[in-house]
Amino acid sequence: MITSINKRSYPNTLIVILGQDKGKSEYEEKGDITRITDEEGNVTGYNFFNVDQVIDYDKLADGQVKLTNDDLAALNKKLAEVGFNDQLAYGKPTLVYGYVKSYEKHPDSDHLHVTTVEVGHGEEQQIVCGAPNIAQGQKVVVALPGTLMPNGQMIWPGQLRHVDSYGMICSARELGLPHAPQKRGILVVPDNFAVGDAFDPEKCDELLASGQIKL
Missing domain, CATH: 3.30.1940 (Nucleic acid-binding protein fold)
Structure with missing residues (x-):
């Protein structure tokens, strides 16, 4: 919700x-x-x-x-x-830390990759990613379906070049972080970040500003 x-x-x-x-x-x-x-x-x-x-x-x-x-x-x-019978309640967070378990070249693109990302609670999602710095073994920030991004974009399941994608691996700019680098690439977070935990923008921006995390 x-x-x-x-x-x-x-x-x-x-x-x-x-x-x-x-x-x-x-x-x-x-x-x-x-x-x-x-x-x-x-x-x-x-x-x-x-x-x-x-x-x-x-x-x-x-x-x-x-x-x-x-x-x-x-x-x-x-x-x-x-007279409405529905009840509103927040579910689990949709903007979370994930672990890139695997990635391979997209069958119909020279710059896209198809990744399998662990997102917590035993859940894995297939996400198509176009970032040049994507790699297996990274801890990243994942916007799962149902996420409202800072720029107003809604994340829903979709397809990129006919391959299903269930979320987005985010860059610092897409996350709206004040100290985001201007070059292309996803944000890679430290290994001690727990998979499935909710994204903390203040903590990540502080680490960006201090040079402890980068693209």
Whole structure:
């Protein structure tokens, strides 16, 4: 689940993204809440309007926000009041440290590689990567499907040159780190970073600034 705010374009509105749209979306309004479903009937999101009546909207900054348990409880209570039966809850983090278990050349590209990346909890994902510095045995930052990147890009499963890819191995620039190098390449983190742990932007940027991690 992703929760975000855009105070200029959508004032006093909380946007909740639960899944990837598949085909034409349908909208159901109840009170100040709109539920969005895809053509298969899956709930893909909610828009909470006049959300300052439910949570402390003024304390939240633009962009992706992490709501407190009290905020989630208040939103779920509002859902029930207007007649929606769904309950909102955060899942495990989607921007995590991963381990490049293997990589091989893409069958239809001279610069892409097909990697197998461990992302924690015994889970592995196939990710197509175009970075020139990708290598087996690296610890990296992985944006799994359902990640909202700092530039507003959503990460969903897809294909690159007809090969399935379930996420993105990130560069420091894609992660929005202030001390990101301007050259191309993924961010490689120290070996003592635990696979599956949530990405810590402040820690990684401090290490970048001090020269302890680099491309």
